[in-house]
Amino acid sequence: xxxxxxxxxxxxxxxxxxxxxxxxxxxxxxxxxxxxxxxxxxxxxxxxxxxxxxxxxxxxxxxxxxxxxxxxxxxxxxxxxxxxxxxxxxxxxxxxxxxxxxxxxxxxxxxxxxxxxxxxxxxxxxxxxxxxxxxxxxxxxxxxxxxxxxxxxxxxxxxxxxxxxxxxxxxxxxxxxxxxxxxxxxxxxxxxxxxxxxxxxxxxxxxxxxxxxxxx
Amino acid sequence: xxxxxxxxxxxxxxxxxxxxxxxxxxxxxxxxxxxxxxxxxxxxxxxxxxxxxxxxxxxxxxxxxxxxxxxxxxxxxxxxxxxxxxxxxxxxxxxxxxxxxxxxxxxxxxxxxxxxxxxxxxxxxxxxxxxxxxxxxxxxxxxxxxxxxxxxxxxxxxxxxxxxxxxxxxxxxxxxxxxxxxxxxxxxxxxxxxxxxxxxxxxxxxxxxxxxxxxxxxxxxxxxxxxxxxxxxxxxxxxxxxxxxxxxxxxxxxxxxxxxxxxxxxxxxxxxxxxxxxxxxxxxxxxxxx
Numbered sequence: 001x002x003x004x005x006x007x008x009x010x011x012x013x014x015x016x017x018x019x020x021x022x023x024x025x026x027x028x029x030x031x032x033x034x035x036x037x038x039x040x041x042x043x044x045x046x047x048x049x050x051x052x053x054x055x056x057x058x059x060x061x062x063x064x065x066x067x068x069x070x071x072x073x074x075x076x077x078x079x080x081x082x083x084x085x086x087x088x089x090x091x092x093x094x095x096x097x098x099x100x101x102x103x104x105x106x107x108x109x110x111x112x113x114x115x116x117x118x119x120x121x122x123x124x125x126x127x128x129x130x131x132x133x134x135x136x137x138x139x140x141x142x143x144x145x146x147x148x149x150x151x152x153x154x155x156x157x158x159x160x161x162x163x164x165x166x167x168x169x170x171x172x173x174x175x176x177x178x179x180x181x182x183x184x185x186x187x188x189x190x191x192x193x194x195x196x197x198x199x200x201x202x203x204x205x206x207x208x209x210x211x212x213x214x215x216x
Numbered sequence: 217x218x219x220x221x222x223x224x225x226x227x228x229x230x231x232x233x234x235x236x237x238x239x240x241x242x243x244x245x246x247x248x249x250x251x252x253x254x255x256x257x258x259x260x261x262x263x264x265x266x267x268x269x270x271x272x273x274x275x276x277x278x279x280x281x282x283x284x285x286x287x288x289x290x291x292x293x294x295x296x297x298x299x300x301x302x303x304x305x306x307x308x309x310x311x312x313x314x315x316x317x318x319x320x321x322x323x324x325x326x327x328x329x330x331x332x333x334x335x336x337x338x339x340x341x342x343x344x345x346x347x348x349x350x351x352x353x354x355x356x357x358x359x360x361x362x363x364x365x366x367x368x369x370x371x372x373x374x375x376x377x378x379x380x381x382x383x384x385x386x387x388x389x390x391x392x393x394x395x396x397x398x399x400x401x402x403x404x405x406x407x408x409x410x411x412x413x414x415x416x417x418x419x420x421x422x423x424x425x426x427x428x429x430x431x432x433x434x435x436x437x438x439x440x441x442x443x444x445x446x447x448x449x450x451x452x453x454x455x456x457x458x459x460x461x462x463x464x465x466x467x468x469x470x471x472x473x474x475x476x477x478x479x480x481x482x483x484x485x486x487x488x489x490x491x492x493x494x495x496x497x498x499x500x501x502x503x504x505x506x
Contacts, residue, residue, distance in 0.1 A: 002318075003315060003318040003319065007304075007315060060304075063305075064302065064303070064304045064305050064306075065302040066302075066304060068302045069302040069303060069304070071266070071268050072266060072268075072291070072296045072298070073291065073316065073319045074287075074288045074289070074290075074291035074292040074319050074320065075288065075319055076287065076288055
């Protein structure tokens with residue numbers, strides 16, 4: 001399993017390096033003050049890093065027929081899928097952990113720090129869910145089909161903020177308050193274990209799907 | 217003699233094709249040729265053996281182990297070379313060797329390096345830059361470097377020029393020379409099988425129609441050329457691949473030893489001639505019948 005992780009680590013490492021540099025640059029330029037834009041960009045970088053790495057990796061496997069190559073080697077479907085899921089989890093934990101630590105060093109007030117940390121943790125959860133669902137989707141219908149579907153989904157997703165803005169027209173302060181309340185009220189002692197259980201559930205499902213697809 | 221491979225009552229269904237009741241043993245130390253026309257089910261059988269597809273029914277035991285339960289353990293003891301080679305194209309030969317080596321406990325780096333040198337494969341070349349022949353050789357080097365007990369070869373020589381084909385076949389022959397190691401080689405190029413196989417199995421339309429030691433088979437299968445009236449009509453009816461010419465007729469028998477005595481008189485009178493057949497002729501007879 002570790003050799004598959006090693007083979008896959010490059011694409012995640014590239015993204016990880018880019019986001020580290022980018023976040024580090026913003027942190028230095030803002031004196032690590034937790035401005036809204038800085039925190040939001042950092043949160044979205046978590047998603048970009050995990051989901052981007054996942055897609056780059058699977059595109060690579062598809063291009064080189066990597067799974068056919070692996071199928072003749074003494075490695076089980078479980079090990080292949082576990083390697084993919086573990087790598088996404090590890091890089092997620094590294095980057096989210098880095099941001100939580102970076103924010104904790106901020107000169108901003110403690111409640112703002114807690115809120116910013118809560119936001120990136122939430123984005124970590126979202127990115128993990130997206131990575132898990134992406135692998136499950138890719139193993140179900142193949143990378144190309146899944147990429148087309150997810151692209152259409154992302155376009156549709158882009159419309160949601162506009163719809164939200166429209167429904168809150170003239171009451172942006174209400175929206176902001178609700179968002180802040182949402183992040184401040186998250187109970188990480190429940191959310192993190194539940195997310196991990198769901199993530200490993202998706203992993204088990206992916207193993208079944210991949211085995212079934214390959215063996216039909 | 218123990219069997220390296222035991223396939224029993226294997227069945228696999230597709231919309232337009234069914235692999236039916238395939239039973240086949242590959243004894244230790246034997247090179248088994250698996251012959252059949254394109255689409256006969258050779259690759260399907262091999263993919264089932266390699267646990268790449270699942271059979272509808274039947275069992276496959278390799279080294280005495282049930283192939284699906286012990287897939288990983290079995291693959292560690294098998295060297296596989298397929299018709300198409302898939303590698304990570306942007307990686308070098310050296311990287312590929314290192315990557316594959318980590319899956320095997322008994323990988324021998326010296327053997328791998330020696331084979332690369334013998335095959336004249338540059339370690340620094342990216343795998344996508346290798347020609348078809350070089351890719352097959354790299355596959356062979358990867359398959360041989362972990363000292364497998366069984367080589368499973370699915371049309372390994374398809375699309376290769378005769379020089380490379382001959383070289384590759386000699387390697388497979390040498391592999392099985394110690395009498396402990398077995399080879400299962402599928403091909404529709406019967407010349408390849410004739411060159412190296414001890415036993416042959418013919419697969420036609422998803423069914424095994426003949427499986428026998430090659431020399432025994434070739435001693436039984438003969439083409440009989442006969443003049444009009446020189447051969448009993450009952451015997452003529454048993455012949456396959458029958459042809460009628462202006463001066464003589466011909467057909468293939470699969471039971472020459474039992475006809476030998478009957479034909480002796482005709483042979484002496486020059487009314488009957490016996491010609492050796494090759495595996496191509498046998499395959500054509502099996503596929504086309506009369």
